[in-house]
Each structure stands twice: as structure tokens, then as C-alpha cells.
Amino acid sequence: MHVVIKKEPITALMKNPNYAALHRRFPTIPHLRAYARRHAPRFAFEYMDGGAGADTGIAHNWAALDAVEIVPRYGVMTDLPPISIDLLGRRYAAPFGIAPMGGPSIAWPGADLLLAKAAQRAGVPYVLGLAGGATIEQIAEVAPDVFWFQLYRCAKNDHAIGFDVVRRADAAGAHVLILTLDVPVRTTRSREVVVGLGGAGLFRPGPRMIWDILTSSGWAMAMMKNGQPRFANIRPYAGANASLNDVIQFARREMGGAFSWEEVARYRERWKRPLVVKGILHPSDAERAVKLGVDGIIVSNHGGRQIEALPPPIDCLPAIVRAVGGRATVMMDSGIRSGIDVVRALALGAQKPAEACAAVVRHPGALHF
Ligand SMILES: Cc1cc2nc3c(=O)[nH]c(=O)nc-3n(C[C@H](O)[C@H](O)[C@H](O)COP(=O)(O)O)c2cc1C
Numbered sequence: 272m273h274v275v276i277k278k279e280p281i282t283a284l285m286k287n288p289n290y291a292a293l294h295r296r297f298p299t300i301p302h303l304r305a306y307a308r309r310h311a312p313r314f315a316f317e318y319m320d321g322g323a324g325a326d327t328g329i330a331h332n333w334a335a336l337d338a339v340e341i342v343p344r345y346g347v348m349t350d351l352p353p354i355s356i357d358l359l360g361r362r363y364a365a366p367f368g369i370a371p372m373g374g375p376s377i378a379w380p381g382a383d384l385l386l387a388k389a390a391q392r393a394g395v396p397y398v399l400g401l402a403g404g405a406t407i408e409q410i411a412e413v414a415p416d417v418f419w420f421q422l423y424r425c426a427k428n429d430h431a432i433g434f435d436v437v438r439r440a441d442a443a444g445a446h447v448l449i450l451t452l453d454v455p456v457r458t459t460r461s462r463e464v465v466v467g468l469g470g471a472g473l474f475r476p477g478p479r480m481i482w483d484i485l486t487s488s489g490w491a492m493a494m495m496k497n498g499q500p501r502f503a504n505i506r507p508y509a510g511a512n513a514s515l516n517d518v519i520q521f522a523r524r525e526m527g528g529a530f531s532w533e534e535v536a537r538y539r540e541r542w543k544r545p546l547v548v549k550g551i552l553h554p555s556d557a558e559r560a561v562k563l564g565v566d567g568i569i570v571s572n573h574g575g576r577q578i579e580a581l582p583p584p585i586d587c588l589p590a591i592v593r594a595v596g597g598r599a600t601v602m603m604d605s606g607i608r609s610g611i612d613v614v615r616a617l618a619l620g621a622q623k624p625a626e627a628c629a630a631v632v633r634h635p636g637a638l639h640f
Pocket of ligand 1: 318319320332370371372373374375400401402403421451549571572573574575576604605606607
């Protein structure tokens with residue numbers, strides 16, 4: 272299937288009347304991050320920004336990307352190369368997309384839908400997480416050309432919920448199914464614990480959290496408009512009168528454990544469109560996935576949010592690209608903060624590098640041509 276994205280490409284978005292003003296305020300991701308820290312309630316910021324342990328996995332991801340240097344080659348092309356790509360049978364406007372997030376509606380109520388609409392407009396993939404705050408059906412409506420769906424393991428009663436949400440994603444036209452392999456258990460993140468989101472994970476706002484909400488007027492208004500953060504896709508299975516905390520407890524009971532390769536094979540059998548596994552860091556696991564017939568691999572350490580000791584995916588990428596040998600599409604995430612980080616990933620094999628930036632070295636000061 273080949274779908275041409277007819278909506279505005281990325282360059283057209285730069286003609287958006289708001290583009291110049293937004294770009295002046297937020298020229299880089301760190302500018303956005305600083306703004307989010309000031310405008311989101313503290314618990315929301317700590318949830319979206321925090322990593323496992325003392326955030327060392329996040330720091331390693333950033334440092335490993337910063338260590339990749341790009342050696343340009345000149346005289347090859349006179350204009351900027353096109354940045355659109357073919358990915359898993361569809362054409363997208365740029366070689367990056369929006370990764371699945373379980374709680375964007377904690378970060379900002381209604382964020383799932385805002386992100387999906389923005390991705391549709393920009394023509395880049397949007398991945399709805401099983402634990403996200405919008406339903407499969409809502410996302411299919413607002414982002415039909417760019418909609419991918421991510422599943423955590425829900426294996427009870429022979430995958431009753433897992434298989435049913437995948438059936439719904441199929442019926443709604445999700446183009447790609449992603450199985451996340453790297454969350455056998457949910458990590459307790461210290462920054463979440465401190466702000467009251469840890470432990471059983473129930474939403475029981477204490478005085479501090481209520482004060483945070485009241486003093487973050489934009490967030491509070493977004494919650495009045497969109498309702499409390501929730502597990503929108505799991506709610507239908509939790510019973511008609513389930514409260515938010517009932518749904519959270521139900522989701523915690525249903526989701527969990529690590530996908531086995533046999534289970535991946537069962538999803539492969541059921542899902543006829545592109546299947547991707549996320550969280551791969553070892554070439555032998557990539558090899559195993561390819562043998563099972565998956566179409567794509569996301570080299571990822573979950574953005575340093577699960578286990579701080581995992582290696583940065585950018586370091587694992589070349590060996591995995593070699594092991595896959597073109598038999599599946601290799602993507603990566605974790606630590607990407609700029610266009611130059613995207614180029615670093617492309618140059619190390621996530622996708623064929625543009626001819627104009629052919630060579631990459633890992634060790635500053637040790638160039639051998
Ligand atoms: C707030 C938040 C929630 C996330 N929830 C999920 C999730 O539900 N499923 C999943 O596969 N990955 C989830 N991730 C991981 C991302 O998909 C991605 O692997 C990671 O954010 C990449 O690292 P980066 O944040 O440094 O770009 C989440 C990440 C964040 C920041």
C-alpha cells in the first residue's frame with residue numbers, strides 16, 4: 272500500500288503564520304523544556320522529564336549522541352536534499368516521528384489528540400500508546416495517514432485484551448503495530464515518587480498536587496476541557512462504572528511481563544500490516560525478530576526511563592544494522608533532541624545517509640581517512 276500524504280509537508284509548516292513567532296520563542300528543544308518546567312504542574316513535568324535512577328541513562332543517551340561527529344563531503348549536491356522518506360510502505364515528510372507515550376495527558380490533558388493532529392498536518396508518523404489518553408478510534412479519525420499503534424503485553428486469558436485492542440487498531444486502519452519488549456515491569460522513578468505519582472500509581476492528588484494544578488492555569492483549563500488523565504483504551508475492559516483509580520488498578524493488573532518470541536510470533540500471525548518490535552539493543556535479538564518476520568526494529572532504551580544501566584541506542588545501532596542486513600527497517604530513539612541528532616542516527620545506519628554527509632567518526636581528535 273502506498274499512500275501519498277497530501278497535507279502540508281514540513282517546509283510548508285514553516286509558512287504557518289505562527290511559525291516565526293514560535294520559532295523565536297522555542298528555537299531548540301531545551302527552550303521548550305525550560306518553558307514546560309515553568310508552565311506544567313511539577314508532578315506533570317517530573318513525570319515526562321524523569322528517567323530511571325538518577326537520570327544517568329538519559330545523560331548517557333545525550334552524551335553518546337553528542338560524541339558522534341559528522342564529516343561533510345562537498346561538491347556532491349548544490350541544493351538541500353529532500354528529507355521525505357519511504358517507511359514501511361508509506362511516504363512521510365521527514366525521517367522522524369512521535370514515539371508512543373503512556374501519559375501525555377498527564378503532561379498536558381488532551382495532548383494525545385494535539386500531537387496526533389500535529390503529526391497528521393506535518394506528515395510524520397504518530398504512535399498512539401496503549402496506555403495513552405485518547406482512544407484508537409479517536410486517533411484514527413484525526414490522523415488517518417500517519418497512525419501507528421503501540422502495544423504493551425496484556426497476556427491474561429490468552430491475550431484477550433491484547434488481541435482485542437489489536438483487532439480494534441486493525442479495524443481503525445492503524446498502519447503499523449509496535450510491540451514494546453523492554454517493559455517487563457514498570458520502573459519506580461524517584462522523581463515521580465517524590466511528587467506523589469509513585470507507589471501503586473493511583474491518582475490521589477494531595478494538597479501539594481492540587482496547589483500545583485491551581486497555579487498552572489493553562490494545564491488546569493486543559494483538564495477542565497479534556498477531563499482527567501486516563502487510560503482511554505483500557506477503560507472499556509474495566510467495567511462500565513469503573514472510576515479512574517479502578518481503571519488504573521485494572522490496567523496495572525492486565526499489563527505486564529515481557530513478550531516472549533512465541534508471543535511475538537502469534538501477533539505476527541494476526542497482524543497483516545507492518546509489525547515492529549521496540550526496545551531492541553542486542554544484534555542477536557534483532558536477528559531473532561527478523562527471522563520471525565517482523566518488518567521493523569526500534570533500537571531503544573526507552574529514553575533512559577526503564578533501567579539506567581542500558582547502553583545508549585546510538586551505540587548499539589551500527590551492529591544491529593549489520594545484523595539486520597537490510598531485511599527489516601531499523602529505526603532508533605532515545606536522546607534525539609535536534610535535527611543534527613536525526614542526521615547522526617541516519618549516518619550510523621538508521622536509514623541510508625544522504626550522500627552529502629557520508630562519513631562519521633566516534634572519537635573526536637582521532638580522524639583517520
Ligand atoms: C512520558 C513518556 C511516556 C512513555 N510511554 C511509553 C509507552 O507507553 N510505550 C512505549 O513503548 N514507550 C513509551 N515511552 C518511551 C518512548 O516511546 C521512547 O522510547 C522514548 O521517549 C525515547 O527517548 P527520548 O525521550 O529521549 O526521545 C515513553 C516516554 C515518555 C517520555
